[in-house]
Amino acid sequence: MNRTADQPEPNPLREGLAARPVPQPCSIVIFGATGDLTHRKLVPALYNLAADGELPPDVVIVGFARRDKSDDDFRRDLEQSTRKFSRQPVRDEIWNTFAQSIFYHRSEFGDEAGYEALVKRLNEIDKTHGTRGNRLFYLAAGPEQFEPILKNLKAASLNQTCKGSWARVIIEKPFGTDLASARELNRVVGNSFKEEQIFRIDHFLGKETAQNILVLRFANAIFSPLWNTHYIDHVQITAAETLGVGTRAGYYETAGALRDMVQNHLIQLLCLVAMEPPTDLSADSIRDEKVKVVRSLHRWSRSEIAANVVRGQYTKGAIHGEPVLGYRQEQNVNPDSQTETFVALCLFIDNWRWADVPVYMRVGKRLPKSATEISIHFKKAPAVLFNKDLKDVNVLVIRIQPDEGISLRIHAKVPGTSFRIEPVKMDFHYGTSFGKPSPEAYERLLLDAMSGDATLFARRDEVEEAWAFIDPIEEAWHAKKDAPQLYLYPAGSWGPEAADDLLARDGHAWRRL
Amino acid sequence: MICWPVTATHGEDYKKLVMPAAAEIYSLGAPVEIGNIEQELKKLWRDSEGAMTRASLMNLAVYSEQSGSLQNNTQLMARITENHACRAIVIEADCAVGDDNVSAWISAHCHVSSVGSQQVCSEQISFLLKGGCTVQLPNIVLSNLDSDLPLYLWWQKEFREPMDPQLWTWVDRVIYDSQGWSDFRSQIHLLELMQAETKQRLVLCDLNWTRLDNLRFALAQFFDHPASHHRLAKITNLRIHFAPGFRSTAILFLGWLGAQLNWHIDEVKSSHELRFIAASAQHIEVELREQNGQPVHEIVLTSGDVVFQVTYANCGDLLEVLRTQNDEKRAPQLMPAGNNDPVGLISEELMRGGPHHVYLNALNCVRDLL
Numbered sequence: 001m002n003r004t005a006d007q008p009e010p011n012p013l014r015e016g017l018a019a020r021p022v023p024q025p026c027s028i029v030i031f032g033a034t035g036d037l038t039h040r041k042l043v044p045a046l047y048n049l050a051a052d053g054e055l056p057p058d059v060v061i062v063g064f065a066r067r068d069k070s071d072d073d074f075r076r077d078l079e080q081s082t083r084k085f086s087r088q089p090v091r092d093e094i095w096n097t098f099a100q101s102i103f104y105h106r107s108e109f110g111d112e113a114g115y116e117a118l119v120k121r122l123n124e125i126d127k128t129h130g131t132r133g134n135r136l137f138y139l140a141a142g143p144e145q146f147e148p149i150l151k152n153l154k155a156a157s158l159n160q161t162c163k164g165s166w167a168r169v170i171i172e173k174p175f176g177t178d179l180a181s182a183r184e185l186n187r188v189v190g191n192s193f194k195e196e197q198i199f200r201i202d203h204f205l206g207k208e209t210a211q212n213i214l215v216l217r218f219a220n221a222i223f224s225p226l227w228n229t230h231y232i233d234h235v236q237i238t239a240a241e242t243l244g245v246g247t248r249a250g251y252y253e254t255a256g257a258l259r260d261m262v263q264n265h266l267i268q269l270l271c272l273v274a275m276e277p278p279t280d281l282s283a284d285s286i287r288d289e290k291v292k293v294v295r296s297l298h299r300w301s302r303s304e305i306a307a308n309v310v311r312g313q314y315t316k317g318a319i320h321g322e323p324v325l326g327y328r329q330e331q332n333v334n335p336d337s338q339t340e341t342f343v344a345l346c347l348f349i350d351n352w353r354w355a356d357v358p359v360y361m362r363v364g365k366r367l368p369k370s371a372t373e374i375s376i377h378f379k380k381a382p383a384v385l386f387n388k389d390l391k392d393v394n395v396l397v398i399r400i401q402p403d404e405g406i407s408l409r410i411h412a413k414v415p416g417t418s419f420r421i422e423p424v425k426m427d428f429h430y431g432t433s434f435g436k437p438s439p440e441a442y443e444r445l446l447l448d449a450m451s452g453d454a455t456l457f458a459r460r461d462e463v464e465e466a467w468a469f470i471d472p473i474e475e476a477w478h479a480k481k482d483a484p485q486l487y488l489y490p491a492g493s494w495g496p497e498a499a500d501d502l503l504a505r506d507g508h509a510w511r512r513l
Numbered sequence: 514m515i516c517w518p519v520t521a522t523h524g525e526d527y528k529k530l531v532m533p534a535a536a537e538i539y540s541l542g543a544p545v546e547i548g549n550i551e552q553e554l555k556k557l558w559r560d561s562e563g564a565m566t567r568a569s570l571m572n573l574a575v576y577s578e579q580s581g582s583l584q585n586n587t588q589l590m591a592r593i594t595e596n597h598a599c600r601a602i603v604i605e606a607d608c609a610v611g612d613d614n615v616s617a618w619i620s621a622h623c624h625v626s627s628v629g630s631q632q633v634c635s636e637q638i639s640f641l642l643k644g645g646c647t648v649q650l651p652n653i654v655l656s657n658l659d660s661d662l663p664l665y666l667w668w669q670k671e672f673r674e675p676m677d678p679q680l681w682t683w684v685d686r687v688i689y690d691s692q693g694w695s696d697f698r699s700q701i702h703l704l705e706l707m708q709a710e711t712k713q714r715l716v717l718c719d720l721n722w723t724r725l726d727n728l729r730f731a732l733a734q735f736f737d738h739p740a741s742h743h744r745l746a747k748i749t750n751l752r753i754h755f756a757p758g759f760r761s762t763a764i765l766f767l768g769w770l771g772a773q774l775n776w777h778i779d780e781v782k783s784s785h786e787l788r789f790i791a792a793s794a795q796h797i798e799v800e801l802r803e804q805n806g807q808p809v810h811e812i813v814l815t816s817g818d819v820v821f822q823v824t825y826a827n828c829g830d831l832l833e834v835l836r837t838q839n840d841e842k843r844a845p846q847l848m849p850a851g852n853n854d855p856v857g858l859i860s861e862e863l864m865r866g867g868p869h870h871v872y873l874n875a876l877n878c879v880r881d882l883l
Contacts, residue, residue: 009742012773013733016871017726022737050847053727056734057834057846093828097847130836130843132738164740432568432633436596436864 023450024166025058026134027122031109031149032141033063033074037172039081042140043102045442047082047090050098052439054447058130060101064118066108074104087440101129109141110148115156122158133165136449140172147188154192170199170449173264174255175458178474179467186460199449200458204265204372206441208430209404211456213272213374214286216398216406223396226378228353233393235273235359236375236511237266240367242319244491245341249332256340258311261363263470267294268458269400270359273374274349283454287462294465298348305476306484310498312342314366317491324366324491338486340477341365344499346506360503362510366491371513372400381411392423395511404438405429539591541583541639542620550657553619554636565623565632568598571863572658576604576650577669583639586669587620592856594622594635597863600659601637604650613644615653651680658683665718667859671695672703681707681715688862690720692761692808697883701876718865720858722872724808725766727851731823731832732812734848744816745774746793752800754811761883762808763801768879769871778881787882808853825850 014022028046030038049055063074079099083090105121107114126133135158139146150169153159161167171189176182189198204210217223226232239261245252252260271290278285300308315326328335342364349359378394395409407427414420430438448456477483487496494500494510503509545553558567573593575586583605590601601622623634638657642649658664663685671694681687687704694700708715736745751770755763770776771789776797779790789797804810811824822835826847835845851857876883 009739011733011736011742012745013729013736013770015773016869017730017733022734025738051849053730053848056737057848093826093831094847097845100844132740429566432566433570433598434596 021448021451021453023054023056023059023447024134024452025056025131026136026166026450027060027062027125027129027131028136028138028446028450029062029064029105029118029122030138030140031064031145032139033065033104034067034069034077035065035140037140038063039078040085041440041442042138042446043078044082044086045440045446047086047095047098048088048440049443049447051088051091051094054443056450058132059450060103060125060129060131062118062121062125063102063104064107064109064114065104066106068106069104071102071104075099075102078102087437109145110152112152112155115152115158119156119158133162135161135165135167137167137169138172139169143174143176143185146171146185150188150192159192159197166197166452167193168197168199168449168452169193170201172201174259175200175264175463176467177255177259179464179471182463182467186464190460195460196454198460199454200460200463201445202264202268202456202458203441203445204400205268205456205458206443206445207400207404208438209398209400210269210272211444212406213269213398217273218277227376229355229357231378232357233377233379234357234506234508235270236377237269237273237359237361237373238375238511238513239266239363239372240494240513241365241370242367243370244314244324244366245327245330245333247331249330252341253333253337253339256311257343257363257365258340258470258473262343262345262361263466264458266361266363267466267469268462269372269374270361271462273376273398274354274359276353281455283457284459286455287459291459291462291465292351293349294462294469296349296351296354297469298350299469300472302472302476302479302482305473306482308346308502309473309476309484310342310344310487310496310502311340311477311484312344312364312487312489312496312499313337313339314341314364314491315488317366317493319366319368319492326491327365338477340486342367342487342489342495342499344495344502346502358506358508360508360510362495362499364495367494368492369513370402373511373513374398374400375511377508386419386421397511403429403431405431539587539620539622541587541618542637543618545617545619547615547617550617550619550638554638557619557621557636565634567621568633568635569600569659569662570597571599571662572602572664573597573599573667573863574602574604574654574664575667575669576606578606578608579670580605580607582669583641587637587639589855589859590635590637591622593859593863594637595624596860598633598635599665600657600662601635602654602657603637603639604642604653605640606642606650608642608644610643613649615643615649616641651677654680655683665863672700674703676703676707678707678710682711684711684715686716686718688718688720688859690858691765691883692721692724692759694761697761698880701880701883716868717872718862718869719765719872720855720862721762722765722869722875723858723862724762724851724853725769726861727832727849728766728809728812728823729769731834731848732814732821734834735821735836744819744821746791746795747816748774748791748797748814749795749817750798750800750813750815752802752811752813753809754802754804754806755809756806757803759808760801760803764879764882765872765875766809766812767799767801767882768875768877771878772874773871776878778879781882807850 030042079095105118125131139149159167176185271293274293275289278289313327317324327333327341328337344362347359376396380393397407399405405428407425409423409425411421412424414422445456487498489496583603586603590603618639620637621634623632625632640653664683665686665688666684667688691697704717736742753763753766775792776789780788785801787799789799807825814821818839820837824833826833830850831847832850833845834848836843
């Protein structure tokens, strides 16, 4: 990706050593340092980067949270969780060195004095650890805490830096719950930080296969002429999981599958599939093209929403042969809950390339298997030659997780004297072809934030445009009159029948995963 | 049968190979007629049992004239293919024998993939060439390539004339280790002739250079911040500690700094003392110190009142990087040192792509010292 304005002149000794922007020394201040995300994802990711030699030596982690803890207590807690969640075994000698750069700062999020003390501490760290005044603030706290944190960062002038250094803020989703709240959040963040300082993290974009979509499309000339309405019949995007709501009921009850998954992850994947080639690989060039896709999404009337969006909720059933509860019986879920755990949509992108190509998306909990895949279904070959209508079409499948890879279904003649044609699959598996495991999404994204590369982070307009698409659906669902039905489906099935009907009316069917 | 792991006690021959503790010894597999290799390979997959996937991203040919290399390189290939699926072509040549003769074997290296429990297998074709090696070699390699995949040729020990352009025009990357060369100039001259023959398409991959990757990375990171760039122009002293037999490795490191920072040789005072001059006329005193340890086990660079130091940590596979200013030390950091064994170096090399122009610049900077 290209160098941005706040990135340094290249180091001549780096030539040929790294094909990515170099991360800069900095203090990473994690708000919500005692929470799950810090323990399960962020610190294990930073440890893995250190163990792989990708983390600059002068990086310091400062945990900011309310609980009373010493630096040593915090290090011990993190060591325990990193040993549990790291993708590679923790080596004592590396951890001991890494842990020397971890500190704990106790403060309430709304306590001004806590931020003044933080300033002093960070300045001291700059002197002792060579972090050079660079600060990366990671908001891993609940969204309700964003405003006090951001206001106090600004009040303490932590949003500003001296010449040659930088301050950036990483925000975890949800980026609002609707357009109005997203705008408000963006306003609040924007009051403290400029857009180029803001990194909205969507961990789906840090996955190797998501990044590979751009390579597949723009580094392989064979796909380019086919990637449009003339050759593509329809597109399917599925994000299925076997898990239920688990311990997230409190959040999920207010969000639902549409807000939790479609507004961010699925729309981001759709953008990568549908965008035009960017002029270059800079963050803004890519995001300019992505946002055009979201803007082009066909906006439905209330009656069209009922016809094109199906929502469902799981009832009791079985997963992997084990009986599981229905959603309404889960802990902390309202027994009369109308929250959707499944959504299927048929949408259209109103632009030249994608006119009349339906894009079917489905996302759900308690489905038979966990898989996130994108499939491009090509149009049928003319039937005249083989004197038969080939029932299967060419399908290009991009598997995001698990078993990342790409496959292409083509037709082949079955050996024999008769002329029988059957579909066969050409299959590429990342795990088979490349022995080296991919880094975790958070590793890549943290490095990018440290090097100022915002390509894999969502921009303000992308987020707001996505909400502008989602809001009418939520409004229709929550209308007092004529709200579309919430369909029930048994856990372990592929969702309500209405989701199948959504495709069947166009003569299509969901891919068998 | 696809895999032939035979449990065996390590003999003397394997001691050099840095094998894992409970290593398996792989055999050459089934002997085959030269003309039937493709058919026999197909049969191998057809007759295999269980869930196996054949994978290949490249043709990796290894050529050696050392007796016993067929066995040794088979063990190396078993480990290399764990991370680099390929068609392995292992060749041992005994050129001194009078009569021309070629024997061949086929086998496969299977490993459980990083995802799931599926076995991922790479094919190996082994050849023992006797007699007119240089005549046989191009045909042996070219007739057994997996189509449409790049050809990496790992040439062990020294190149010798005649270098047959018939073969080299098909090679994408030639891998060698200049550390063991007795006459660096004549060897590099032969390679450069082949490069010219292939219109510079042939990429030169020197494992002696790959050996320096982590050290270069560790030193480079000191100068990532723009505020530290001025330090590069103020370098006055450089000390490189290297192990016996690795002088050329140390010289290449020096060449890298010289080429990247625009230094030129000003004076060669002795075999271990040199002086470079920068474009700014700043002199850089260089000391090359030979002592037992890792190939290059310490680098100390002085720029004004700051000393930058990269040194092997006691545990051996980590580098300790340390910056000292006015005798005030920062806490040292640890970085991976990489592996210096053939598997580690080849794996590192196979991860790379593109031309090695930084290497060529480094080479040119210190050509007279090698």
